[in-house]
Amino acid sequence: MAVEWSGSPPDTFLQLDRQRPETLGSQLQNALRTAVREGRLRTGERLPSSRRLAVDLGVSRGLVQATYEQLVAEGYLSAVGGSSTRVAFRPQATAVTPPERLPAARMEIDFVPGRPDLNSFPARDWLWACGEASRTAAAREMGYGDPRGSVRLREVIASYLQRVRGAVAGADDVVICGGFTQGVSLTLAALRAAGATSVAVEDPGHLDLPVLVRRAGLNPVFIPVDDGGLVVDDLAGTDATAVIVTPAHQTPTGVVLTPERRRALLEWAAQANGVVIEDDYDSEFRYDKQAVGSLQGLAAERVVSVGSVSKSLAPALRLGWVLAPRHLSDRIAEDKHRGDRGSPTLDQLALARLMESGRFDRHLRRMRGVYAGRRGELVEAIGRHAPHLELTGLAAGFHAVALLSEGTDEAAVVDAAAQRSVGLQGLGRYRSVNSAGPPGIVFGFGAVNRDAIRRGIAAVADLLR
Amino acid sequence: MAVEWSGSPPDTFLQLDRQRPETLGSQLQNALRTAVREGRLRTGERLPSSRRLAVDLGVSRGLVQATYEQLVAEGYLSAVGGSSTRVAFRPQATAVTPPERLPAARMEIDFVPGRPDLNSFPARDWLWACGEASRTAAAREMGYGDPRGSVRLREVIASYLQRVRGAVAGADDVVICGGFTQGVSLTLAALRAAGATSVAVEDPGHLDLPVLVRRAGLNPVFIPVDDGGLVVDDLAGTDATAVIVTPAHQTPTGVVLTPERRRALLEWAAQANGVVIEDDYDSEFRYDKQAVGSLQGLAAERVVSVGSVSKSLAPALRLGWVLAPRHLSDRIAEDKHRGDRGSPTLDQLALARLMESGRFDRHLRRMRGVYAGRRGELVEAIGRHAPHLELTGLAAGFHAVALLSEGTDEAAVVDAAAQRSVGLQGLGRYRSVNSAGPPGIVFGFGAVNRDAIRRGIAAVADLLR
Numbered sequence: 001m002a003v004e005w006s007g008s009p010p011d012t013f014l015q016l017d018r019q020r021p022e023t024l025g026s027q028l029q030n031a032l033r034t035a036v037r038e039g040r041l042r043t044g045e046r047l048p049s050s051r052r053l054a055v056d057l058g059v060s061r062g063l064v065q066a067t068y069e070q071l072v073a074e075g076y077l078s079a080v081g082g083s084s085t086r087v088a089f090r091p092q093a094t095a096v097t098p099p100e101r102l103p104a105a106r107m108e109i110d111f112v113p114g115r116p117d118l119n120s121f122p123a124r125d126w127l128w129a130c131g132e133a134s135r136t137a138a139a140r141e142m143g144y145g146d147p148r149g150s151v152r153l154r155e156v157i158a159s160y161l162q163r164v165r166g167a168v169a170g171a172d173d174v175v176i177c178g179g180f181t182q183g184v185s186l187t188l189a190a191l192r193a194a195g196a197t198s199v200a201v202e203d204p205g206h207l208d209l210p211v212l213v214r215r216a217g218l219n220p221v222f223i224p225v226d227d228g229g230l231v232v233d234d235l236a237g238t239d240a241t242a243v244i245v246t247p248a249h250q251t252p253t254g255v256v257l258t259p260e261r262r263r264a265l266l267e268w269a270a271q272a273n274g275v276v277i278e279d280d281y282d283s284e285f286r287y288d289k290q291a292v293g294s295l296q297g298l299a300a301e302r303v304v305s306v307g308s309v310s311k312s313l314a315p316a317l318r319l320g321w322v323l324a325p326r327h328l329s330d331r332i333a334e335d336k337h338r339g340d341r342g343s344p345t346l347d348q349l350a351l352a353r354l355m356e357s358g359r360f361d362r363h364l365r366r367m368r369g370v371y372a373g374r375r376g377e378l379v380e381a382i383g384r385h386a387p388h389l390e391l392t393g394l395a396a397g398f399h400a401v402a403l404l405s406e407g408t409d410e411a412a413v414v415d416a417a418a419q420r421s422v423g424l425q426g427l428g429r430y431r432s433v434n435s436a437g438p439p440g441i442v443f444g445f446g447a448v449n450r451d452a453i454r455r456g457i458a459a460v461a462d463l464l465r
Numbered sequence: 466m467a468v469e470w471s472g473s474p475p476d477t478f479l480q481l482d483r484q485r486p487e488t489l490g491s492q493l494q495n496a497l498r499t500a501v502r503e504g505r506l507r508t509g510e511r512l513p514s515s516r517r518l519a520v521d522l523g524v525s526r527g528l529v530q531a532t533y534e535q536l537v538a539e540g541y542l543s544a545v546g547g548s549s550t551r552v553a554f555r556p557q558a559t560a561v562t563p564p565e566r567l568p569a570a571r572m573e574i575d576f577v578p579g580r581p582d583l584n585s586f587p588a589r590d591w592l593w594a595c596g597e598a599s600r601t602a603a604a605r606e607m608g609y610g611d612p613r614g615s616v617r618l619r620e621v622i623a624s625y626l627q628r629v630r631g632a633v634a635g636a637d638d639v640v641i642c643g644g645f646t647q648g649v650s651l652t653l654a655a656l657r658a659a660g661a662t663s664v665a666v667e668d669p670g671h672l673d674l675p676v677l678v679r680r681a682g683l684n685p686v687f688i689p690v691d692d693g694g695l696v697v698d699d700l701a702g703t704d705a706t707a708v709i710v711t712p713a714h715q716t717p718t719g720v721v722l723t724p725e726r727r728r729a730l731l732e733w734a735a736q737a738n739g740v741v742i743e744d745d746y747d748s749e750f751r752y753d754k755q756a757v758g759s760l761q762g763l764a765a766e767r768v769v770s771v772g773s774v775s776k777s778l779a780p781a782l783r784l785g786w787v788l789a790p791r792h793l794s795d796r797i798a799e800d801k802h803r804g805d806r807g808s809p810t811l812d813q814l815a816l817a818r819l820m821e822s823g824r825f826d827r828h829l830r831r832m833r834g835v836y837a838g839r840r841g842e843l844v845e846a847i848g849r850h851a852p853h854l855e856l857t858g859l860a861a862g863f864h865a866v867a868l869l870s871e872g873t874d875e876a877a878v879v880d881a882a883a884q885r886s887v888g889l890q891g892l893g894r895y896r897s898v899n900s901a902g903p904p905g906i907v908f909g910f911g912a913v914n915r916d917a918i919r920r921g922i923a924a925v926a927d928l929l930r
Contacts, residue, residue, distance in 0.1 A: 022628065033631050033762055066754075074631065074758040075727035089728050089763060118604040126811075127599045134592045139583040142779040163487065166498050166539065178643070182805035215803055262540035263554050289531075293539040297498055298554060314607040316810035338680055340647040340805075345781035346591075347809055 016057055024059055028067045036076045036087055047077065047085045107423035109456035113252065113399040113444030114311075120367060121314045125359045126350065133349035141345055147337035148329075149176025149321075150348040156355045157321050161305070165283060166293030168300040169323050175333045176343050179320040180281065181212065182336075183306040184244065187277055187322060188216035190331035191242050196275075200243035202230055204430035204437070206251045206279065209244055222432040225250055229257030232264040235272075242275040248283045248292045252430045252442045254393015254401055256292055266295070269302040275328070278305040282397040284312045284364050287372040291396065301325045309351065311398070311446075312364060319343060319351055371398060377450040378443060378457065385461030391443075398446030401427060403438050404464065410439035417460045424460065481522055489524055493532045501541045501552055512542065512550045572888035574921035578717065578864040578909030579776075585832060586779045590824045591815065598814035606810055612802035613794075614641025614786075615813040621820045622786050626770070630748060631758030633765040634788050640798045641808050644785040645746065646677065647801075648771040649709065652742055652787060653681035655796035656707050661740075665708035667695055669895035669902070671716045671744065674709055687897040690715055694722030697729040700737075707740040713748045713757045717895045717907045719858015719866055721757055731760070734767040740793070743770040747862040749777045749829050752837040756861065766790045774816065776863070776911075777829060784808060784816055836863060842915040843908060843922070850926030856908075863911030866892060868903050869929065875904035882925045889925065 014031045016024055035041040048056070050064040057064070068085050071077040078088035141150070148154060154171040161167035161174075177183045188199065196218060201209045203222035210220040221240045224231045230245050245265070247257040257265070269276050276295060283291040296303040308320030322332055336342060354360045378400060382389050391400045404410060410426040417424045427440035441464070445453055479496045481489055500506045513521070515529040522529070533550050536542040543553035606615070613619060619636040626632035626639075642648045653664065661683060666674045668687035675685040686705045689696045695710050710730070712722035722730070734741050741760060748756040761768040773785030787797055801807065819825045843865060847854050856865045869875060875891040882889045892905035906929070910918060 026628065029631065029758075030627070033758070037633065037762070070755055070758070072724055073721070075724045075731075075760075075763055078724065088724070089731070115608060118607040121604070121607045123599045123602075127596055130595045130599075131592055134588045134595075137588075137781075139586070142583040142586045142781040143580060144780045162495070163491070166494065168502065178805040178808075181803075185804055211803070256538070259537055259540045259543065259553070266540075266554070290535055293494075293498070293535070295540075297502070298540055315609045315806070316602075316607045318805065318807065318809040338646075338676070339650055340643040340783065341780070342783065343643075344783040344809060344812055347812065 014057065016059070025063050025067055028057070028059070028063070029070055032067065032071055033074075033076055036071075036089070041087045043087050043089065045087045047087070049084075107418065108421035109448060109452045109459070110423035111425070111441075111443045111445065111448060111456060112423055113425060113442050113446075115444060115447040116311050116314065116398065117367070117370060117447055117449075118314060120370060122359065122363045125354060125363065126313070126317075129350035129354040129357070129359070130346065132353040133346045137346065137349055141349070145342050145345050147333040147342060148172070148174065149343060150345055150352065153348040153352040154321075156352045158323075160355060161294065161296075161307075161323060165280065165291075165305075166297040167305060167323060168297055173300075173323055173326070173329060175322045175324065175329055175336060176348055177320050177322055177336060178318045178340075178343050179310055179315070180279065180306055180308045181208065183308070183320050183322040184209070184277065184279070185212055185216060186332045186335050186339075187304050187306065187324065187328065188213060188218060188242075189335055190324075190328045191275060192216050192218055193331055194328075196241045198238065198240040199277075200235055200238060200240035202245060202250065203432045203435050204252055204427060206244075206246070207430060210432070213244075222435060224435065225253055225255070227255055228261055229255050230261065230265070232261045232268060235265075235268050240274070241272055242277060244277040244279060245295075246279045246281065247295050248280065249286070249394055249396045251279070251281070252399065252401060252427065254396070254399065256394055262295060262298070266299045266302060269299065274302070276303045278303055280305050280307045282311045283307075285368060285371055285398070286394065286396040287368065287375060288395040296323060304328060312360070312367075317347065317351075319347060371446065374445045374448065374450055374453060375400065377453045378445050381454050381457035382461075382464075385457050386464040389464055399442055399444045401440055401442050402464070403427075403440040406438060408439045410441070413439075413441065413460075413463045416463050420459050422456050422460050479522065481524070490528050490532060493522070493524070493528070494535060497532065497536055498539075498541055501536075501554070506552045508552050508554065510552045512552070514549075572883065573886035574913060574917045574924070575888035576890070576908045576910065576913060576921060577888055578890060578907050578911075580909060580912040581776050581779065581863065582832070582835060582912055582914075583779060585835060587824065587828045590819060590828065591778070591782075594815040594819040594822070594824070595811065597818045598811045602811065602814055606814070610807050610810050612798040612807060613637070613639065614808060615810055615817065618813040618817040619786075621817045623788075625820060626759065626761075626772075626788060630745065630756075630770075631762040632770060632788060633762055638765075638788055638791070638794055640787045640789065640794055640801060641813055642785050642787055642801060643783045643805075643808050644775055644780070645744065645771055645773045646673065648773070648785045648787040649674070649742065649744070650677055650681060651797045651800050651804075652769050652771065652789065652793065653678060653683060653707075654800055655789075655793045656740060657681050657683055658796055659793075661706045663703065663705045664742075665700055665703060665705035667710060667715065668897045668900050669717055669892060671709075671711070672895060675897070678709075687900060689900065690718055690720070692720055694720050694726055695730070697726045697733060700730075700733050705739070706737055707742060709742040709744060710760075711744045711746065712760050713745065714751070714859055714861045716744070716746065717864065717866060717892065719861070719864065721859055727760060727763070731764045731767060734764065739767070741768045743768055745770050745772045747776045748772075750833060750836055750863070751859065751861040752833065752840060753860040761788060769793060777825070777832075782812065782816075784812060836911060839910045839913065839915055839918060840865065842918045843910050846919050846922035847926075847929075850922050851929040854929055864907055864909045866905055866907050867929065868892075868905040871903060873904045875906070878904075878906065878925075878928045881928050885924050887921050887925045 016027050054061040054064045154174040158169035158171050161169045198219040198221050199213045200221040200223045202225050213220040221238045223234045278295045296305040304324040389402045414424045414426050425442045481492050519526040519529045619639040622639050623634040623636050626634045663684040663686050664678045665686040665688045667690050678685040686703045688699045743760045761770040769789040854867045879889045879891050890907045
């Protein structure tokens with residue numbers, strides 16, 4: 001049903017549809033708002049009386065009156081002298097910019113690093129844990145919680161980090177956060193507030209870290225990485241008072257920080273009154289032996305350890321933790337509280353139940369088998385199709401690095417592989433602007449099944465030779 | 466079983482317990498780490514040979530060797546000349562500071578404002594929605610998502626805001642965030658990046674806002690509120706280029722911004738090239754009539770509307786949204802991505818399902834009845850026990866304000882009520898340092914049942930007279 005007003009521009013229609021679930025009052029309000037917004041009803045224009053419009057539309061006069069009152073309260077209309085109703089405001093035209101986002105080209109087989117197998121997310125166990133959390137949460141736990149996070153989860157995480165990572169941790173040393181990025185950002189903000197100006201990062205290293213350091217108002221200092229991990233001696237010549245490291249499995253080279261350098265790093269921290277931020281990102285997954293324990297266990301007053309479930313469960317859960325000495329954890333918790341009032345409580349309680357119940361460990365055991373199999377497949381496929389290539393790094397995590405023969409154009413290899421719908425990443429992407437090094441490829445195998453690994457390597461092997 | 470080493474300090478023990486689920490290897494590692502950390506094994510001290518310790522502990526030599534290797538890799542021990550193993554590092558003593566947190570005094574009946582009824586959280590519906598989310602989420606949705614949030618939730622929110630709040634919203638105009646605090650903080654950061662220096666806030670107003678404004682590196686400017694809401698004319702004399710308002714139901718006075726001032730506010734924004742941040746915090750709950758629609762609908766290019774489910778469902782969910790013009794929403798989304806890589810996806814999908822399924826609306830209908838009943842009870846109790854007191858503000862939300870007779874010492878009333886275990890909040894808490902106004906009490910009734918409202922008012926009525 002469409003009604004055209006006499007005295008209104010001919011293109012002003014009010015459409016009411018009795019078949020729709022939306023009430024007639026709501027439909028009438030929205031139609032009038034839209035007409036005002038779009039300039040079809042102009043500022044100052046007089047609307048029909050409520051009696052007249054009610055007759056035209058076949059609705060009650062009360063409904064029209066209520067609609068007019070509502071839109072007067074909202075500023076769209078005004079009631080002049082208590083009788084005639086006019087359009088009160090003509091909003092600026094809303095420039096509707098269409099979103100400009102090109103979807104990234106989808107690779108048929110994508111060796112993107114840092115991505116776990118999303119198909120293996122233990123959805124049923126997680127839902128069970130959500131149910132447990134929902135069932136057992138006290139009403140007060142549905143309000144705003146402790147800025148450090150649920151004490152139950154903090155206890156579980158502290159005990160897990162002690163048991164599995166050799167950390168020194170009590171529930172009060174842990175702050176729950178929304179994953180690694182937020183954990184590091186909060187730590188950097190706390191360091192900045194305490195007077196830091198420069199923070200060292202590994203080179204090559206995690207792509208996001210220099211960005212996060214700068215975003216915190218700090219200056220990134222690039223320190224080279226060699227076969228023994230971070231070249232700790234190079235810290236001495238800088239003004240960095242903190243350093244972000246991946247000691248158990250370096251990103252991206254896959255090496256482990258040697259025992260001598262672990263000690264040297266902590267000596268540097270003690271002398272420089274510095275802080276070591278340990279990115280404990282994939283220590284759940286080592287396939288040949290136990291992962292090297294957390295640096296934090298050696299110097300709990302100097303080391304901040306940041307972890308998450310993004311690799312062990314799924315990035316989409318956005319749950320992580322910061323284990324930090326008290327002088328930093330207080331600031332971190334306050335900043336977390338000020339910034340977002342904490343992470344979702346039911347998710348925290350669900351993770352606590354998942355870990356307590358043994359289901360988390362069972363999932364990790366299963367995934368260790370899956371990822372070790374994929375790594376084996378990668379090693380074998382490269383051995384078969386590109387036998388001269390040597391994979392470096394530990395039998396750990398979801399990625400392996402292969403150096404290309406000197407002079408190879410790394411970017412050209414990546415581009416050529418993309419033409420065949422195989423996604424590769426060059427080692428150069430992980431290097432700072434001023435550093436150089438041999439060309440190489442970082443193969444992520446977490447999200448690629450064994451068959452795809454075989455096919456993917458076969459498809460690009462000639463490029464790697 | 467406890468073994469004392471000869472040649473070691475007599476208080477150095479290694480306790481292995483075959484009854485515990487922890488493996489003997491893990492127990493031995495942890496015992497050695499702890500002994501090194503606590504200085505019971507001193508730097509340079511020689512450990513027994515693996516053969517000898519294996520015999521002492523009744524374990525295999527391989528187990529001791531593996532333990533020594535692990536702790537060498539971690540930097541606790543070193544293997545000198547391939548034969549003798551020594552303590553390599555003595556960490557600094559870990560100063561364990563006991564947490565200093567005094568629990569807030571628990572009131573038997575607490576009229577704290579801004580808190581919904583946590584007992585009414587629809588846990589079963591939420592769990593159902595989590596199940597649906599979990600069941601229907603594609604594997605790729607378990608990875609890192611769109612920085613603006615799940616497109617499904619954004620579509621649902623946009624359509625909800627159009628339908629219920631008269632907003633102009635498409636899915637691309639919405640950024641999902643972790644509640645109101647994060648939404649406002651992201652908006653303030655985007656304004657700061659665009660050159661803003663000062664942001665106006667209502668006085669009296671939301672307690673946290675000046676803090677959040679300062680935290681964003683901006684200067685809060687306090688603008689008075691009277692019976693018609695924010696005194697918009699006062700904006701003109703300031704350098705503020707943005708203002709945070711509660712137009713539909715002012716916090717804490719409970720008044721509504723008049724239609725004239727709504728228009729004046731948008732005219733100010735157009736002239737000052739300013740931005741209005743609309744805190745749409747409790748528009749779900751108006752009991753006498755429909756809530757006044759969103760300001761955003763009048764000027765989508767000038768208004769940022771921030772909402773959350775903290776009042777409608779529960780604060781613990783930490784889910785909210787920012788509806789903003791494109792030039793701000795792009796920055797907001799980028800900053801959200803940089804800061805925490807987005808809100809948890811399954812929670813977002815669950816909220817989308819809850820809203821789509823009609824369960825969210827059903828919950829709101831039920832809660833409107835509950836809260837309207839509580840408000841009625843409050844009005845009645847005050848009418849009976851303190852009849853001269855007048856409650857001001859709309860029949861909306863979870864709080865009402867009563868002005869006390871002039872000269873009353875508001876703080877003394879609050880203290881005296883606390884002595885009777887009744888929590889009250891003075892109006893003065895919501896005022897800036899430099900402003901004054903009549904004494905008053907803000908009664909929050911969202912989390913207090915009708916019986917408690919009756920008893921609470923009866924218990925403190927003499928103080929209010």
